[in-house]
Amino acid sequence: MAALAFKVKSKNGQQVLKDLTSESTVGELKLFLASISDVSVERVCVLCGYPPKPIDVSDDYKTLTQIGLKSGETLIVEEKAGPSPGEGSKAETSVPMIKGPSRPVENGTSHETIGRPGILMKKVVPSDNSCLFTSIVHSLMRQIIAMEVGNDLDTYTEAFLGRPNAEYCAWIMQPSSWGGAIELAHEAKSSRQFTDLNKFxxxxxxxxxxxxxxxxxxxxxxxxxxxxxxxx
Incomplete structure (x- = not known):
């Protein structure tokens, strides 16, 4: 049973959700997301991936593994539109509002472009020892670095880190620890965004x-x- 961590974006800003596992249910996820976003559970709509697409959270008893969620993913929480008071069954027969320009009819089928509102959020980054991690991806960055350092004992030796590998992995997970050259070195190497001035x-x-x-x-x-x- 693996622990899962998600970055959650909602109208209330960004948070990191770390209280779920691969065996947690969709219902549990919706309860957490509802409390974070101030959206009622029955109206929680979850988007994931790039570009963001809605995921099926209709079955509260499915596990997060069964719906394909993986640790480290970003979840966007939106609120489903509900029927206006007094509409009742009339809402089913009334003509729906077109939220975007209609495309021409193709092969007898008309297509409508429905606009989905985006989320624009501004987060102030404090000038503290965690500014690097806060700027990039909050506390998930620490987990990624600890995992990579712990899996590469040949490169990240005690001489390289200044302390035993396991001790470093525990240290970098602390919010007060200062991340810098070692952490950026891994990210730069993986994306090839670096230059070795002696060997290039x-x-x-x-x-x-x-x-x-x-x-x-x-x-x-x-x-x-x-x-x-x-x-x-």
């Missing part, structure tokens, strides 16, 4: 000479007066 390959745009590292490039520039380089 450069090409002189003037004479097409291939150079390795910043030192070779500086030496080449000094010897040839060529100053235009590009990374290969």
């Amino acid at each position: 390959t450069l090409k002189c745009q003037v004479c097409d000479t291939l150079l390795t590292g910043q030192a070779e490039a500086q030496r080449h520039a000094k010897e040839t007066s060529h100053t235009s380089f590009g990374e290969v």
Whole structure:
């Protein structure tokens, strides 16, 4: 039974939900989301994925695993529209409102574009030891870093971390711990958003000479007066 953590977006802002497991039910999820978003349980609508799409939360007895939810996902909570007072059964026979421009009829079937309101939220990031994590993805960032560091004992040694690997993993999960170079190194490496100044390959745009590292490039520039380089 694995613990699950979700980032929840609603009209009340963003929160992290960490009180559920893979065996928790849809009903339990809806209760938590209702309390976070101030939306009544029967009107909770949950969107997930990119672009966000509604997920089926009609069966309160299904587990979160059965509906395909995974730890780390972002859940957007919206409120289902309910019938206006006095409409009753008339609402079923009345012509529905078109919320967007209609498309031309294709193959005898008309298509309507229904606009779904988005959520724009602004969150003030405090200037404390957790600003890196708060800015990126709240406390989920700490869990990701601890998992990656704990799974790579060859790279993240005691000499590298300044403390035993297991001790570091426990330390980085604390809200008061300062994240920095080690944490960003993993994220940069996974997305290839980094440059090793000693080993990267450069090409002189003037004479097409291939150079390795910043030192070779500086030496080449000094010897040839060529100053235009590009990374290969």
